[in-house]
Amino acid sequence: METYPTLELGLDTEGTRRIREIAGEVGAFLTGEFTLTSGRKSNYYIDGKKITLSPEGAYLVGKAIFDELIKTGVDAIGGVATGAYPIVTAVALVSHLEGKPIPAFIVREVTKEHGTMRQIEGHLKPGSRVAIVDDVLTTGGSVLKAIEAVVAANCQVVKVIVLVDRGEGGSDKLKQEGYDFTALLNVSH
Secondary structure, three states: OOOOEEEEEHHHHHHHHHHHEEEEEEOEEEEEEOOOOOOEEEHHHHHHHHHHOOHHHHHHHHHHHHHHOOOOOOOOEEOOOOHHHHHHHHHHHHHHOOOOOOOOEEOOOOOOOOOOOHHHOOOOOOOOOEEEEEEOOOHHHHHHHHHHHHHHOOOEEEEEEEEEEEEOOOOHHHHHHOOOOOEEEEOOO
């Protein structure tokens, strides 16, 4: 019989405990045969958007990340298209409600070929201290591309936060490169 990993707490708070429960309730943990963004094959899949696009999940993820970021003094929060869209929006909304606004931005995979022709959309000023977020981290490739774009825009990445770390090398790579990394949830193999 094939065994599957489980979701464990990366941050142990009341909010992250509830986020893990929501993951089960909304069917965010799937088993079967999947090809990941990295090209790797997996017998499970974490659909982070099932969590971050649910009303309670969006709020709790936004609040958990806001609570981590408020300690860092970041000027903005951004992330990779598409996984980060609901996360940065949730954090920006929570930050407004908390009276400590953190503007948001999105890093496109490729520079837009029409309109503004930007790779980074939203609110990012040169010289900003920023956090990069994503929903699920495997190898770290997408997050590292976003970091490269932000650094090229003359900003400093001071925090990286993901909803779920699959524990397949991405977080190790980010830590080795000197990034302050946090996962709300970890996959336990």
